[in-house]
Amino acid sequence: MSLEQIFAIAGSALSAESVRLNTVSSNLANAETVSGTSDQAYRAREPVFASMLAQQVAGQESESVGVRVVGVVESAAPPRMEYRPDHPLADENGNVFLSNVNTMEQLADLISASRSYQTNVEVLNTSKQLYLKTLELGG
């Protein structure tokens, strides 16, 4: 029965979207993180999604695909530099380095991730109902 496959597919999507929600919350939490050098500054993280054949999920013959996170990449944008000579972490020139997190971008990503998560929960619920009704067949 291919309805069982849906649980694996939607489950993989839920796990991938939760990684995305995690990186977004980590980015937002560190939006104002200050560090002394440009290398130590916090850089926005973003997961990279890739599709995954269902054979890898359940070892069954099928063309349907789930999703997986192949890695988390750090943004290459330069960290924000601010002149704050009084700051305890300031370097010899009086500069501190703030994270390169773009809050607006992260909030938009947060909405997109939570909507995708909701969609997959709906898919799971619908499939569960169909599955339970199928079990009652002829009863």
Added chain:
Amino acid sequence: MAATALSLRARRAELLASNLANADTPAYKARDIDFKAVLERQQHDQSAASLRVTNAAHLTAASASGVTPADVQYRVPSQPSLDGNTVDPHLEKAAFGENAVQYQTTLLLLDRKIRGLMTALRGD
């Protein structure tokens, strides 16, 4: 007939769930099956001769649900995105909902058929 349609509906639900799961995956292409065409072909195939399988490694013309890889087709994108993803979440959600309702309809049909037979058997 209803049993074939039911397994085909389940197969389609699986494909649409894949599309929704990969709504944010770069370079993913949305896929679907032409339900009417596949069902008609399966009706035709049931009367026709099938390939004989004498070894586990032999390929059958169709999988357990009767859907061959050739039946799974790529959707023509209405608004393709720059990262190569062709999933339109709204369209897929609508198709998934429609498919779920039609699955229940087929299930009801099958259920009534079985109940009818049971009534005839019991004779009460």
